Amino acid sequence: MVATVEGGEPLSAADEAMEPDGRVRQVEAACAARGLNLTPARRRALEILVAAGRPLGAYDVLAALQRDGVAQQPPAAYRALDFLTAHGFAHKLRTRNAYVACEHPGAAHEAAFVLCRRCGRVVETALAPERATLARLVAGSGFTVEQVVVEAQGLCPDCRTAGTA
Ligand SMILES: [Zn+2]
Numbered sequence: 523m524v525a526t527v528e529g530g531e532p533l534s535a536a537d538e539a540m541e542p543d544g545r546v547r548q549v550e551a552a553c554a555a556r557g558l559n560l561t562p563a564r565r566r567a568l569e570i571l572v573a574a575g576r577p578l579g580a581y582d583v584l585a586a587l588q589r590d591g592v593a594q595q596p597p598a599a600y601r602a603l604d605f606l607t608a609h610g611f612a613h614k615l616r617t618r619n620a621y622v623a624c625e626h627p628g629a630a631h632e633a634a635f636v637l638c639r640r641c642g643r644v645v646e647t648a649l650a651p652e653r654a655t656l657a658r659l660v661a662g663s664g665f666t667v668e669q670v671v672v673e674a675q676g677l678c679p680d681c682r683t684a685g686t687a
């Protein structure tokens with residue numbers, strides 16, 4: 523459930539006042555509950571994405587992992603990112619070829635994003651209605667919708683204000 527709070531930041535109820543550490547702890551709990559192995563490289567990759575607060579390319583994540591001595595080779599970074607995205611702890615932005623930490627990890631979901639074209643800020647929102655709509659629209663074609671990627675581009679409130687000045 524996504525609610526819009528003051529300032530235009532969509533947050534789920536569970537996310538309110540959540541600190542970066544809280545998100546990592548949420549993923550730890552989800553991994554424990556689902557029997558997933560949150561290796562040091564996977565955990566560090568998540569921490570890097572959460573701390574960045576913006577989309578990062580795989581090589582940015584690799585550089586940070588190398589700096590920390592957690593992983594040395596690109597495949598290690600990709601494997602860590604694959605794990606995070608496969609389990610809904612992070613998402614890949616197709617239009618940017620970059621990764622962001624999920625804003626409400628732990629719940630199985632598909633994500634939709636609004637990206638600011640000026641500062642690169644990203645806001646995640648829930649997608650369920652669009653998927654249902656698309657599935658209905660293509661019903662006659664015989665296709666089954668397995669995945670929907672929604673990445674809307676625009677201006678965040680800060681950049682919109684700056685643009686009018
Ligand atoms: Zn998400």
Ligand SMILES: [Zn+2]
Pocket residue numbers: 638639640641642643677678679680681682
């Ligand atoms: Zn912006």
